[in-house]
Each structure stands twice: as C-alpha cells, then as structure tokens.
Amino acid sequence: MAATTPARERTRREIVHQAMDLFQARGYNATSLQDIATAAGCSKATVLYHFSGKPAVLAAVLEPAAADVAALVKAAAELSRADAQELAIKSFIDLAVVHRGVVDVLQDILPVIEQMPEVGQLVADGLQLSDYLAGSDDPLEQDLAKFAINGLLGECRHAQERTDDDLRRLCDIALRRILRRA
C-alpha cells in the first residue's frame, strides 16, 4: 500500500470537486453531506469514509487556495516593502480571480470562521497579505487596504458570467485607485 490506490484518489477528488460546486452555489451550511454524496455519485457514508467529517471536506476544498496564498505570503516576505506591495496587488487579484469559488465559500462561513481551526492559517495569511497590500504603516492606508480587499472579494463572488480577464482588469483599476498606486 505504498502507492496511492487509484480508486481512492479518484473518489476523493470527485467528492471535493462536487463539494466545491455545492458550497459555492448554496453555501457551506446549506449544503449537507447527503447533497455532496449524491452529486459525487456515492453514499453519505462514503464521504465520511474518506473525510473525518464535514469540516474536513471544507479543508480539502480550501486547500489549493490556501497553499497558493501561503506561497504568495512567503514570496512577499523576501521583498522590499514597495516591491511586496506591487507583488501583492498583482498576485492577490490573480488568486482571488482564479479561486473565486473559494472566496464564495469563505464569505459564507465568515460569522463562525474563528471557530474553524482548519481555515485559521488561510485567514492569517490573508491578513498578512493585507499588510503588504497597504504598503505603509499609516493606519488609514491599512484600513483602506482592508476596504479594498473586501471590495475585491465581494466582486469575485457570483461573478461566473464575467471572464477572468475582465474581472482582473476591473479589480486592478479599483485596487490602484483605492491605494493610489495608479
């Protein structure tokens, strides 16, 4: 059993994929394990065979985005403040656009996000990114950066009809206007 069994990985992937779609469409709380199982073409017990519980499914859904954010934070840490800000503007938009589904999911669990240890690192990295985005110690700019992030995340929700490029362009303009980095 050293090599991964194909069937195991295939089922796991299907569950995560369908869970992502359902979380995005109806929200985390409004999606039941039965919904996920039905969409994935297996039984609810199978979902719980592969994942220790509903929060574990959520963690698997968020994992790719969390990894990307963590990598971005790490990369920005080695740059000058100005360069880190520029990188944050460009990359944060990219991540939000590409992972817009995850953004949807995150907004749904915001009221109780503090009680979910499986997303703690992602939240912490997001806050770190907002620091880089501000590019200054000025509290006003820090707040404006958070304001911009809220707008950015909000814009990436329910934005299925927009193309990635259109969304990216819009967010870039908005972010640079708020941060006065045109």
Add this chain to the structure above:
Amino acid sequence: MAATTPARERTRREIVHQAMDLFQARGYNATSLQDIATAAGCSKATVLYHFSGKPAVLAAVLEPAAADVAALVKAAAELSRADAQELAIKSFIDLAVVHRGVVDVLQDILPVIEQMPEVGQLVADGLQLSDYLAGSDDPLEQDLAKFAINGLLGECRHAQERTDDDLRRLCDIALRRILRRA
C-alpha cells in the same frame, strides 16, 4: 381592538431586538427560534404567535433599514444625476454605518437571498442605489460602484469596535477614491 395592545407591541419589539443581536452575532441560519425566544424571555411558541415563521422575523429585523433605503432611493430619483450621486455617497455611507448590524445579517443570507421574497425589495433598492452611486452609464464606473459597495459593506461588518465617525470617515475616503469624486 382598534388601538395597539401595549403588551403585544412590547413583546414583538423585544423579539425583534434580540433576533437582531443574534442574527448579527451568529448569522441567520445559525440562530434558532429557540435561541431568539430564550433571549427574549419567552417561549418559542410565542415567537411563532407573533410572527408567521422565521423568515417573518428576519423581515421585521430588516424593516427599518429597508425603509431608510427605500426613502433614499425615492429622494435620489428627483435629483439630477450629479446631485443624486453626491446624495448617494453621503447617505449610503450613513445608512451602512447606522445599520451595520443589518449589513452583517444580509451578508449571511447572500447565497440564498434570491429565494427570500421578504428581502427582495431591499435588494432591488440597493441595486438602484449602486446606479446612482456610479453617476454614469459607463459600464466600468458601474462596476466600480458595485466594487465600492462591496468594500463598504464589508468594512461595516464586525466593526463594533470602531466609532461611527471613524467608520464614516474611512468609507467616505475610500468611496471617493474609487469613484474619483474627491
């Protein structure tokens, strides 16, 4: 029975007040009728005696904010485009700050807000406001206005620690930067 019975109105108000606090703190879905009843010092059956169901409680919670937004939309309709935009900027911020609790609640039910007829008018009025806020037919400015609203609403969430004036000032700066109406 022509005049309102004092007891009726008093209990109703207490239920709505406690429901507001709970919806804001835990979210609409995570708050049960029993939670509301306990907080209001009555039984769950009493809540359902005064309101036809959980959605009706939500409608009552949102009602003051919905009325304010409707009034603002009506007022803006009689102004020139430029005046309407200026009014929208000022008043929308005021409303979001004053009713920030409602903003919290709304965000929680966003994934399923289309299926809630009791908040349809509020949503429609909000979209109308975003039009006034854009102040132009340019699709880019329209999108930026929506971006600004998302940022504004996001900023008003979980912002209990900030004073109203601080929040107002921050939102004013951010809005005018995005809309380039400094």
Add this chain to the structure above:
DNA sequence: AGCTTGCCTGACCGATCGGCCAGTTTTCAA
C-alpha cells in the same frame, strides 16, 4: 481455494430544526 485488505454502503442513532395545536393564564371592557 482460502483469506486479507481496501472500498463502499444501508440502516440506524441522537440531536436539533421549524412549525403546529390544544389548552392555560392574563388582560380588560362591560
């Protein structure tokens, strides 16, 4: 063939949900 191992499932559990109803307590006008 027998047997282990990994994958999967139906049936079931306790808890909680929104909502309903019969009946009790309170209120208040006559």
Add this chain to the structure above:
DNA sequence: TTGAAAACTGGCCGATCGGTCAGGCAAGCT
C-alpha cells in the same frame, strides 16, 4: 365581577442534520 378575547406556553410532530457501525463486495496475495 365576570366572561370573552388576547397573550402565551408545553408538548408534540415530521424532517433533516452530522455521524457511527456492522457488514457486503471485489481485488490481490499465498
């Protein structure tokens, strides 16, 4: 004081939730 209307409640209902468990089933090793 009295009686009907209004206000309120305990208890119950069906549905659904996340989660558990014993067992079925196919694949591969011996």
